Amino acid sequence: MTNAKQLASSRYRAWLGLLALLMLVAFTAWIYELRYGLASTGMRNVISWGVYIVTFAFFIKLSAGGLIVASSAEVFGITELKPLARLGILTAAACVLVAAATIIPDLGRPARIGNLFLHPNWHSPMVWDVAIVSAYFLLAAMDLRVMCSGSEPQRKHKLLTMLAIIGLPAAFALHSITAWIFGLQISRTFWNTALLAPLFVVSAILSGTALIAIISGALQRFGGIRLEGSTWRKLSGLMAVSAAIMLFFLFSEYLTVLWGNVPREMVTLKMILPGGAFSLLFWLEWVIGGIIPFILLVVLQTRRRVGAVVTCAVLILVGVFAFQIELTAVGMANPLIQLAPGTSIGTYTPGRSVFQFVGQYAPTWVEYSIVLGLIAFGALLVTVGYRWLGAREFLPTRAARTDEAMQKAVHA
Amino acid sequence: MSKRWGIAIDQNRCIGCWTCAVACKAINNQPLGTYWNRILTSRPNENAPTTAPATLAIDVPHGTFPDVQLAYQPTSCQHCQNAPCEKVCPVNATFRREDGAILVDFERCIGCRYCMAACPYGVRTFTWGEGQYAPEFAVGYGKDYRSAGRLVFTPQRPIGVAEKCTLCVERIDVGKQPMCVDACPAGARVFGDLNDPASAISVSIQQQGGRQLLSELGTDANVFYLPVSRPNKVRS
Numbered sequence: 076m077t078n079a080k081q082l083a084s085s086r087y088r089a090w091l092g093l094l095a096l097l098m099l100v101a102f103t104a105w106i107y108e109l110r111y112g113l114a115s116t117g118m119r120n121v122i123s124w125g126v127y128i129v130t131f132a133f134f135i136k137l138s139a140g141g142l143i144v145a146s147s148a149e150v151f152g153i154t155e156l157k158p159l160a161r162l163g164i165l166t167a168a169a170c171v172l173v174a175a176a177t178i179i180p181d182l183g184r185p186a187r188i189g190n191l192f193l194h195p196n197w198h199s200p201m202v203w204d205v206a207i208v209s210a211y212f213l214l215a216a217m218d219l220r221v222m223c224s225g226s227e228p229q230r231k232h233k234l235l236t237m238l239a240i241i242g243l244p245a246a247f248a249l250h251s252i253t254a255w256i257f258g259l260q261i262s263r264t265f266w267n268t269a270l271l272a273p274l275f276v277v278s279a280i281l282s283g284t285a286l287i288a289i290i291s292g293a294l295q296r297f298g299g300i301r302l303e304g305s306t307w308r309k310l311s312g313l314m315a316v317s318a319a320i321m322l323f324f325l326f327s328e329y330l331t332v333l334w335g336n337v338p339r340e341m342v343t344l345k346m347i348l349p350g351g352a353f354s355l356l357f358w359l360e361w362v363i364g365g366i367i368p369f370i371l372l373v374v375l376q377t378r379r380r381v382g383a384v385v386t387c388a389v390l391i392l393v394g395v396f397a398f399q400i401e402l403t404a405v406g407m408a409n410p411l412i413q414l415a416p417g418t419s420i421g422t423y424t425p426g427r428s429v430f431q432f433v434g435q436y437a438p439t440w441v442e443y444s445i446v447l448g449l450i451a452f453g454a455l456l457v458t459v460g461y462r463w464l465g466a467r468e469f470l471p472t473r474a475a476r477t478d479e480a481m482q483k484a485v486h487a
Numbered sequence: 488m489s490k491r492w493g494i495a496i497d498q499n500r501c502i503g504c505w506t507c508a509v510a511c512k513a514i515n516n517q518p519l520g521t522y523w524n525r526i527l528t529s530r531p532n533e534n535a536p537t538t539a540p541a542t543l544a545i546d547v548p549h550g551t552f553p554d555v556q557l558a559y560q561p562t563s564c565q566h567c568q569n570a571p572c573e574k575v576c577p578v579n580a581t582f583r584r585e586d587g588a589i590l591v592d593f594e595r596c597i598g599c600r601y602c603m604a605a606c607p608y609g610v611r612t613f614t615w616g617e618g619q620y621a622p623e624f625a626v627g628y629g630k631d632y633r634s635a636g637r638l639v640f641t642p643q644r645p646i647g648v649a650e651k652c653t654l655c656v657e658r659i660d661v662g663k664q665p666m667c668v669d670a671c672p673a674g675a676r677v678f679g680d681l682n683d684p685a686s687a688i689s690v691s692i693q694q695q696g697g698r699q700l701l702s703e704l705g706t707d708a709n710v711f712y713l714p715v716s717r718p719n720k721v722r723s
Contacts, residue, residue, distance in 0.1 A: 112646045113598070114616025123603040123613060183598020183613065183647025190578040190597055201577040201601055261704050262571060262607035410609040411701060412527065412534065412562065422615050423519030 086297070090458065094451040101448015104441045105180055113183055115441045120421035121434025122407040126442050127181035129399045130449060133282070134174035135208070135253045136275070136395060140283020141167035142215065142246050144310075149239035155305045161222050162294075163287055165464060168215035169456035170286075171249075173449050175208055180445050200255045207249045214238065214245055223464050250279040257402060265343040265406040268331075274324045281317040282395040284310055285388035290457065292385035298461075311384045314391060315372040322365050325398075343409045347401060356401040364394010408434045490586040491568075492659060493681040493709035494668060495688045495697055496561055498531070499716075500675035503546060503559035510670035511563070514627035514655065516642040518618025523610070523652040524563035524667055531558040531715035534700055558715050563667070564589060564610050564652035565700060565708035572602035572611065581649075582637075587681075587709045588654040590639040598647040607701050611651045618644045627666075632657040681709060 108115050118125040141163030148156040148163075156163075179185050195202045221234045251272040257263070258271035288310045294300050329348075332340045346353045368387035418431045438446075503526050511517070511524040530549045548555035566589050567573075573581045573589060580596040583589050603611045620626075625642035632640040640653055655665035659678075663669070668678040679688035688711075691697065697711035 112616040113613070116615075118600075119615065120603070120612055121609070123600045178599075181599070183600070183649075184596065184645075185598075187578075187595070187597045190580075190595055194578045194580075194595065196574075196576055196579045198574045199577040199601070201575065201599065205577070256601075257604075260571065260575070260605050262605050407604065411607045411704075412609050418609070419520060419522040419525060419612065421520055421612050423619050429520040429522075 083297075083299075087458075091455070094455045094458070097451035098448045098455070101445045101451070104444035104448070108180060108441050108445070109185070114422055115439060117437045117439045117442060119435070121410070121418055121431065122404060122436035124181075124403055124407055125436055126400075126438045126446055127177055129396070129403050130446050131174050131177040131181070132253055132275075132403075133396055133399050134170045134177060134449075134453065135249065136279040136282045136399075137286045138167045138170035138174065138211070138215075138283065139246050139250060139276075139279035140285070140287045141165065141170070142211075142218075142242050143280055143283060144287055145218070146239035146242040146246070149236050150243065153309065155303065155309045158302065158306060159287060159291065161219070161464065162290065162461065164215050164218045164222065165460045166287060166290060166457055167283075168212060168219060169453050169460065170283075171208060171212050171215065172456065173453040175212070176452065177446075177449055200252060200259055203252045204256055207245070207252050211245055211249050214242055218242070219464060246279070247276055250275045257406065262411060263406045263409070264337075264340045264411070265409060266402065268328060270324055270328050274321065274328070277317050277320045277324060278395050278398060281314060281321055282392055284313045284317065285391040285395075288314065288388040289385055289392070292381055292388070294461075295381060307381060307384055311372045311387070314388065315369055318365060318369045318372075318391060322361070322369070325360070339409075339411065343405055346405050346408070353401060353405055356397045356405075359397035360394045360401065364390050364392070364397060368394075404436060407436075410434075488682050490680045491682040491709065492587050492654060493566070493679065493688055493711060494654075494665065495677040495679075495691050495711040495713055497675040497677070497691075497695075497713040498558050498560065499713065500673045501526075501559040501561060502673050502675075503528070504672065506670050506672055507561055507667035507676065510666045511652070514666040515640070515653070516620070516625045516627050516629065516644075518614070518620055518644060521612050521614070521618070521644075521650075523612065523650070524561060527560045527562050529558050529560045530556045533558075534560070560700075560712065561667075562608060562610060562700070563710075564654070565608055565706065565710045566652075566654055567706035567708050569705055569707050571605040571607065571706065575601045575605040577601065584634060584656070586659075588634075588656050588659075589651075590634060590637070590653055590656065591648070591650055592637040592639065593641055593645050593648055593650070594638045596648040598649065600649060602649050607704055607706065611649055613649050614644045614646050617646055628657055630657075634660075 116125060144156050145160040145163040145167075147153050148160050179188065182188060191202065191205050195205075218235070218238050221231060221238065224231070254272040254275035257266040258268060260266050291302055291310070295302060329344060332344045345351050347357050348354060349357060351357075368390045371383060371387050418434070419429050420431050420435075423429055505526055508522060508524045508526060512522065515523060517523060528546065528549065546557075548557035550556050566587055568587065570581075570583060570589050573583050577599060578595055578597055580592045581589060581602055582592065598613070600613055603613060627642070628640065629642050631638060631642075634656055640657060644650065655663075658665060664678045668676040677688045677691055679686040681689055681692075683689060684693075691713060692711050695713045697713050699706070699708040699711060702708075
């Protein structure tokens, strides 16, 4: 017994050490970026948003799952999801915090970030996003506080229901507004579609639930908890339904472009469809992260097996990340005034022309390190928060299950 | 009525010599690799292509031989009346003066590059790293310039800030013309007040069918292009 405990605690320490190391590397890379400017990233004038914005939008989406799981457990009384409520809210708070942190290395002038609050321009979707991200974080923090407070159960339940009722529309607003950062821009036909907000909401539910499934799977494997089969079925059902809706939205979007055959819109879509330069993203999004997990979850009834559900969840995250890369990179690579002679990339490299005919982007080691560090930051928040907030108390442990089984056996 | 400054570019006169681009670089002391103004090519009377492929090298005609055509489209900030960049700037660093000039406050910009994503013309540039200069001293208008107290031009560019054509506000505020207009050897550029129906620019746009780039987006640009072939072409 003590050996097992020691093993668990040394594994826990190693995990924390790894996360701390990744964060340290990211911090060093950020210092480097501050010193040499955004020239140390792969972003240049034509494709001027890169993996930071991708990661930002991705973490915003991940934050959905937790809150939706917790809120729907409260509001709609889905008891199967109740054990996950505290873990869910914790994940939501961590993800939204990481998303906010991702913006800082993306800024050319991070020291001036206070201007967002001193001189906000309320026309800008980015200011709406700052407002909703802050509100969402506060909401999740309040939720956690109430959950962990020692107040009487009746009062607690009332407060939690109230927060959950605010939480669901807040989550919709968060994802819609993040979508509108892209979707309202007339300059990019690929972004400028009314479908983008619903698409973001459904892919947020999809990826957020997948994250909860992955974390639950990891806890079941390493943390000594055991969730009911019915909870797993609810999670995989939610994933399957939202994957189907997401693919339907994407198909509807593609069909609108294909049928209309408007050249400036077709250019973008052709880059993504099989045969285009970005078709890898299409396969990741449609097959690896879409159709395969959907079939596994629905047709093959794999939802009974935890390992298979977690695998599906990982595939889904790959797919949603691919969607996010596609949206940002392909959108930026297709400006309305095509990449004509004289497109200047904005920095001077001796021996190379500053004039480009196509926009180019590949993340540098600085970007990779910082993004990895941010992911580690999120994982650290969840890991530490899980212990500190006692999320485990709510989760059925292996021991408890065995006790129940014993009692049942005895009664029988 | 207040002024509404604009530029009309006569594509029939433009010979694609890049003098306006070089003059712009010089007066504004732009670092290597930064162009606020550049010369794109298009078919006559059309926008530079909105669909790929644009031509594959500088100054290559559009079309398939022998049916080839070429017109030059000098492209810098269009100073839109309904500017997407101004609407998206989260901190009001990009602002529009009453006379129509869209400017960037170098001291307020946080470098989020949302304006670059929002600009339909792709004319904004960003100072990605420490600027390198061919002569290692400030050339051109070598002083800071403030409009209503806000720093809208500085010769040594601050890093991590979005920038673009300023319509040479430091020159037009003292009654001069923007540098690209003064420098054009072909006399292809007309600068003036679009609100004054008798000004040279208003008359030429009126008579020669001046058009705005991507006018279907409703940005209402203050830069107009006089087409290559037109009924009332002025011969001189």
